[in-house]
Amino acid sequence: xxxxxxxxxxxxxxxxxxxxxxxxxxxxxxxxxxxxxxxxxxxxxxxxxxxxxxxxxxxxxxxxxxxxxxxxxxxxxxxxxxxxxxxxxxxxxxxxxxxxxxxxxxxxxxxxxxx
Numbered sequence: 001x002x003x004x005x006x007x008x009x010x011x012x013x014x015x016x017x018x019x020x021x022x023x024x025x026x027x028x029x030x031x032x033x034x035x036x037x038x039x040x041x042x043x044x045x046x047x048x049x050x051x052x053x054x055x056x057x058x059x060x061x062x063x064x065x066x067x068x069x070x071x072x073x074x075x076x077x078x079x080x081x082x083x084x085x086x087x088x089x090x091x092x093x094x095x096x097x098x099x100x101x102x103x104x105x106x107x108x109x110x111x112x113x114x115x
Contacts, residue, residue, distance in 0.1 A: 002025070002026040004096075005023050005106055006022050006095045007022075008021050009110045012113055014085060014087060014113055014115055017084075018082045019081050020036065020079065020093055020095075021078075021079050023076065024077065028076060028097070028099065029099040031053050032098060034050070034071060034097050034098075035049060035051065036048040036069060036080045036094070036096070038094065038111075039092050040088075043091075048060055048067065051078065063082075063089075066083050067082050067083070068081040068083075069081075078095065080093070082111070089111060090112050090114070093108065093110075094106055
């Protein structure tokens, strides 16, 4: 089994910053990719950022230049640095891990951007 636990969400002002963290534990394969997805009220879950086992990254167009995904393999953690936050970034953010066995999700952490 794989367990994913997100942290770092909260309420911020427009233009502010947050850093999300995701800790992975359990039966983690050496070859895996991790990412962040988000789901706003009334909308489908969408990819925010993804990082492969080789370190390649991919971002949604809406967050390019503002968000940065990174990971610490020694700690089995992935991070999402979010800068210049906008109200439209408000959503529940989910950590994701993909390995040869399957796809795993964290419980989600709420990010609210509001004045």
